[in-house]
Amino acid sequence: MSHEKRTLEFFVLTAFFALFVLFLYGPLSAILILSFQGPDGGLTFPLNGVSLHWFANLFERQAVGDFGGSFRRSLTLGLMVMAVTVVVSLLAGLAFRQKFRGATALFYLSVASLVVPSIVISLGIGVVFQQLGLRPSWYGSAFGAHLTWTLPFGVLIMFAVFNRFSPAYEEAARDLGATSWQTFYHVVLPIIAPSLIGVGLFGFTLSYDEFARTLMTSGTFNTLPLEIYGMTTNVTTPVLYALGTVTTGFSFLVIAATLGAIVYVGRRRART
Amino acid sequence: MTALAEERATVTTGQSARPRLPSLARIVPYLQAMPLTLILGAFLLLPILMIAVVSFWDYDFAAMYPDFLLTNYTDTLGSWVTWKTYLNTLKFAVIVWGLTLFIGFWVAYYLAFHIRTAAMQMVLFLVCTVPFLTSNIIRMISWIPVLGRNGLVNSTLVSMGIVPAPIEWLLYSEFAVVLAMVHLYTLFMVTPIFNTLMRIDRALIEAARDAGANGWQVLWHVIIPLAKPGMAIGTIFVVTLVMADFSTVQVMSGGQSASVALMMKNQMSLLQYPAAAANAVVLLVLVLLMVAGILRVVDIRKEL
Numbered sequence: 001m002s003h004e005k006r007t008l009e010f011f012v013l014t015a016f017f018a019l020f021v022l023f024l025y026g027p028l029s030a031i032l033i034l035s036f037q038g039p040d041g042g043l044t045f046p047l048n049g050v051s052l053h054w055f056a057n058l059f060e061r062q063a064v065g066d067f068g069g070s071f072r073r074s075l076t077l078g079l080m081v082m083a084v085t086v087v088v089s090l091l092a093g094l095a096f097r098q099k100f101r102g103a104t105a106l107f108y109l110s111v112a113s114l115v116v117p118s119i120v121i122s123l124g125i126g127v128v129f130q131q132l133g134l135r136p137s138w139y140g141s142a143f144g145a146h147l148t149w150t151l152p153f154g155v156l157i158m159f160a161v162f163n164r165f166s167p168a169y170e171e172a173a174r175d176l177g178a179t180s181w182q183t184f185y186h187v188v189l190p191i192i193a194p195s196l197i198g199v200g201l202f203g204f205t206l207s208y209d210e211f212a213r214t215l216m217t218s219g220t221f222n223t224l225p226l227e228i229y230g231m232t233t234n235v236t237t238p239v240l241y242a243l244g245t246v247t248t249g250f251s252f253l254v255i256a257a258t259l260g261a262i263v264y265v266g267r268r269r270a271r272t
Numbered sequence: 273m274t275a276l277a278e279e280r281a282t283v284t285t286g287q288s289a290r291p292r293l294p295s296l297a298r299i300v301p302y303l304q305a306m307p308l309t310l311i312l313g314a315f316l317l318l319p320i321l322m323i324a325v326v327s328f329w330d331y332d333f334a335a336m337y338p339d340f341l342l343t344n345y346t347d348t349l350g351s352w353v354t355w356k357t358y359l360n361t362l363k364f365a366v367i368v369w370g371l372t373l374f375i376g377f378w379v380a381y382y383l384a385f386h387i388r389t390a391a392m393q394m395v396l397f398l399v400c401t402v403p404f405l406t407s408n409i410i411r412m413i414s415w416i417p418v419l420g421r422n423g424l425v426n427s428t429l430v431s432m433g434i435v436p437a438p439i440e441w442l443l444y445s446e447f448a449v450v451l452a453m454v455h456l457y458t459l460f461m462v463t464p465i466f467n468t469l470m471r472i473d474r475a476l477i478e479a480a481r482d483a484g485a486n487g488w489q490v491l492w493h494v495i496i497p498l499a500k501p502g503m504a505i506g507t508i509f510v511v512t513l514v515m516a517d518f519s520t521v522q523v524m525s526g527g528q529s530a531s532v533a534l535m536m537k538n539q540m541s542l543l544q545y546p547a548a549a550a551n552a553v554v555l556l557v558l559v560l561l562m563v564a565g566i567l568r569v570v571d572i573r574k575e576l
Contacts, residue, residue: 009386009487010386013378013382014382016378016379016382017378017396020379020400020458023455024400024403025403026418027411027414027415027417027418027455028403028411028414030414030418030424031410031414031417034417043416043417043420044416044417044420044423044427045422045424045427084311087307088311091304091305091307091308092305092308094301095300095301095302095308096305097301098300102305103301103305106305106308106309106312109309109312109316109317110312112316112560113312113316114509114512115512115559115563116316116320116559117512117515117516117533117555117559118516119516119518119536119537120320120516120555120556121315121316121319121320123319123323123536123540123545123548123549123552124318124319124320124322124323124552125315126540127319127322127323127545127549128318128319128322131322144311144314144315145315147315148312148316151308151312155308159573160576205405208407209405209408209409211408211519212518212533215537216540225407225408225409228407229409232409232412232413232523241413241417243410244407244410244413244414247406247407247410248406248407248410251405251406251407252406255402255405
């Protein structure tokens with residue numbers, strides 16, 4: 001591209017991008033810093049000493065409700081949603097490679113799942129369970145509610161992956177005498193592995209952070225986002241920030257681990 | 273078709289024919305699509321149908337009674353509060369859409385055209401993505417120490433002598449709602465636009481330059497028209513997310529502003545499910561109409 005015109009536009013946009021990144025991370029870093037607030041400190045700057053007081057406070061059960069239990073529930077639910085999202089999206093992606101009756105309808109149903117307001121789904125599942133006489137629970141109704149949010153992402157990603165997937169590899173494998181299962185396991189699966197890991201990351205984090213769809217469907221026990229939401233209205237100490245720091249740190253760990261896995265899979269593939 | 277071709281292949285190569293029924297290959301895609309169909313059927317279609325049914329039911333403080341009444345709709349649509357709430361929600365949608373489109377386009381444009389190495393592009397894109405994979409509620413709360421009465425912005429402005437007293441409307445106001453929504457949803461605009469920009473054939477831009485177009489002309493006549501599908505997909509995400517939002521409105525406005533979903537949530541907490549269901553139907557129809565309108569501009573299947 002033309003270099004003489006690039007300079008001004010480049011610097012303006014670099015500044016714009018830097019501001020955007022500051023906008024994204026500034027507030028997050030504010031609560032990160034404030035979660036180390038001293039025991040007498042408040043919800044805003046300045047820091048009144050530095051301590052781990054609020055983190056300790058977090059693990060005292062009576063102080064902030066059931067943080068440990070809700071974290072365990074959210075973690076389990078996230079892993080369940082992740083596993084189902086990966087498997088179901090992969091199968092659906094494979095299905096969409098062939099022609100079958102209802103393919104277009106199913107595709108648009110997935111898109112609809114993405115655009116239907118989450119509170120409508122929450123209400124609908126709540127009413128269905130009530131009318132069927134079932135007890136809503138985080139591992140039942142909320143599990144299904146989360147899947148309506150994670151599956152469309154998974155399916156659309158797999159759809160995009162297979163759109164770019166050259167059938168030449170499979171044909172080559174078949175010419176060499178591989179069965180269809182061998183072709184899938186030794187050829188298709190390794191090629192799409194990084195995308196599947198990405199779908200898993202989406203499934204887990206979207207479920208782990210999901211709030212609106214859990215609202216009417218979680219039953220007696222809260223998931224972590226519900227617990228945090230409850231805290232926003234009645235907790236006025238930095239323990240709220242400590243919880244924010246811990247959960248955000250956990251999210252970062254999950255993302256880092258996933259990216260590590262993708263890089264590892266890519267390297268291993270490059271070597272063989 | 274495929275079964276036929278396979279049959280012919282085994283015949284010509286003389287391989288030992290696998291004992292496979294010709295119909296098996298044909299039902300494979302149906303089996304593969306089944307789990308998705310079942311889950312969406314049970315947790316998306318059935319609940320929506322149920323809402324549509326319940327929206328005609330009667331109710332009192334204790335229970336719902338199967339019936340065919342239009343009062344839930346006439347009560348909702350006949351109320352001035354409902355119309356104001358819908359207008360308020362649409363207002364948020366339009367403002368947030370405009371801001372995320374502007375920010376999203378320039379961020380995506382910068383990443384796609386000004387960052388030269390693919391590795392750096394990936395790193396910067398991830399920098400933009402990571403916050404969106406963390407909790408929305410935590411990201412809302414994180415504005416409190418920044419915008420609050422004694423927050424960073426106010427204390428800086430006061431100590432610099434720009435304002436005599438802390439500005440009250442920074443937090444718990446419609447300004448805060450819009451700011452938080454832009455903060456939460458911009459990535460949904462950046463990603464699809466970045467995706468379409470990366471697929472623009474760079475030769476088109478060179479051709480435009482060779483034909484004498486200046487930078488703005490290239491942007492206006494070549495890049496933006498080609499980026500429209502990405503903008504449309506981003507718009508679908510942002511508009512539907514804002515139309516469905518209640519937690520941002522509730523937390524960031526401090527209860528001073530309303531949205532349709534928040535109104536529904538309040539009805540639900542009062543156990544007025546049929547009233548909430550009528551609202552849900554109206555909201556759903558409105559959102560689907562908006563999406564259908566956008567889908568006339570773009571074919572999603574081609575953009576993936």
